[in-house]
Amino acid sequence: MTHFKTVLFGALAAGMTAGVASAQTEINWWHAMGGTNGERVDKIAADFNASQSDYKIVPSYKGNYTETMTAAVAAFRAKEHPHLVQVFEVGTATMMAAKGAIYPVEQMMKDAGESFDKGDYLPAVISYYQTPEGELLSMPFNSSTPVLWYNADALKAAGVEAPKTWDDVKTVSKALVDNGMDCGVSFGWQSWVMLENYSSWHNMEMGTKENGFAGFDTEFTFSQNDKLAARLDDVAAMSEGNLFKYGGRRGDSLPMFTNGECGMWMNSSAYYGSIKSQAEFEFGQTMLPLDTAAADAPQNSIIGGATLWALAGHESEEYKGLAQFMTYLSSAEVQAWWHQETGYVPITTAAWELSKDQGFYDSNPGTDTAIKQLSLNTPTANSRGIRFGNFVQVRDVINEEMEALWAGDKTAQEALDAAAERGNALLRKFERSAK
């Protein structure tokens, strides 16, 4: 009998939900946030849905970034695409080229009559997603930038301070290894950290045409950057004596840092949550090291992470709801909460100010490193971001060539030359397909 009741109530509840849903306009949001971040995405959507009764945001997890983007592309070809999709930064050129498929977010806000001021957003964050004319194409959502994480306990035990320059990195690594650590420094997402950000941090170009912003006929020039080659050669030489140890692509090397094998780790500021839950030592973060041979002072770092793209082909009423959701999403409260929970940078100045007022940085020292790095200077053509087509594959090419360097099969110059040559072939292929 009880069982029957449960079923009955279940059916009733389902019926009611369906009834409510039909009165609301549903807006689909495909995202790539798994685990805890996925729960946070669900919370943002649920809070928005509770805040009004006209629209219902339905978030769905579609796998990692690549899988989510592929799913959206396939759905678009089948005309079953969602209203909103989260695409990682390297997919920007592909999305941009798909003129009939996307609905530029700035245009959408305007059409929906939603107030929108680009001045509220952090320049280093939105500059990555603007057209050369300055139109914002997609809404920044989760942005991070690489920082240098360090094991504060280990550094203290070795009697050294957190490094500021690459020379410091070497000294500190040496001190750590001498003090009994397995390795000094490691990093992940090597193309992003050691190539893309190295270039922007020292205000050097990676490719022609303003790093691809000014046209798809861009070509890679990073192989002509002898400072970069010298730095990479130096890092490879640090493998001697384990001052540097390579631990794989993406975040694969995270355990090396959190289990105390390596004392320093360069990777996204968004690893804050993972490190906090895994590391059994005091840790800190500081700005990326400066290569004193390449520049006197750092410029600014570039972001990684993802933005939200509106896809074209839905009803204007639905875009109205989407525009409202965009406003909600970038409100100071939501952004500050998201930033403090995840380690992603807040995308608006207001959210940064709010986090300051809430005393977040005082109780969690170092958590503002990322945002300070991004807003260090006004972004230049070299440091506002990169926009290369087929960049997912180009990054793979760079990964492969850099792995050949770490394995000692190639010198930095050989690896960079090969990466640029293979990368340029991919750029030409993209230029052709994006006609």
Next chain:
Amino acid sequence: MLKRVHFPTSALPYLLVAPQIIITLIFFIWPASQAVYQSFLIEDAFGLSSEFVWFENFQILFEDSQYLETFWRTILFSAAVAVLSMGSALILAAFADRVVRGATTYRTLLIWPYAVAPVLAGALWVFMFNPTLGIFPYILEFIGIDWNHYLNGGQAMTLVIFAAAWKQIAYNFLFYLAAMQSIPRSLIEAAAIDGAGPVRRFWDHIFPLISPTTFFLLVINAVYAFFDTFGIIHAVTQGGPANSTTILVYKVFNDGFVGLDLGGSAAQSVILMILVIAMTVVQFRYVERKVEY
């Protein structure tokens, strides 16, 4: 004049074969023809602009030294997987054939790995061989091997070969055991009476008698290594480091689904399709005729 017998025509036979035909058309012929069509196009990911280029995608592939390397790598990988898994299965089956007590338990245990999904098998190996946390790198360190398959292409290849071969041992074992048990006992006993020891009996009698099975398994294993190891590679190395474990089927996925180069990826699948057709022809024309069930 020949008298022809006429049966009233009926729709029934057509109806009965229709499901099979429809399934073949929808799930095999249609996607295959789509792949062939796609391989003649250079297109952006969203399909907004496309250019018909005939065989240019294929031309690009065969001029790409990376692709040719992948070809050789796949052959090496398949050969290693086939030899390793068939060799181990053969040894295990030879012993299992002689087991008298507890034979069922032993056999059941050996068949277990076959029930493990490739991705799961991969995940198991990832845990065991994680350079930082895994148990095997820890043990290997004692004999002076610094294990890091994130960096060392040879080690990465070894790892995926072992993982893929391990997964296939159970299948090969079953076939070998069945083949050995179908050999008449009298043959083996006669050899024993003539004074042949177990090793001699194996090489001179059992092995030649099960050779049709070996050939059959060789084809099956090659096909397995070519096409079904995707899950293992995806879970263990994702084709890296430096492409050292990228085999043909992984490259199709990587170029198509990660890189969104649909034309190039489709061209590669067409080549794979031709390969598998060739292998199947070999199997039917040559193997089926020789295998004595």
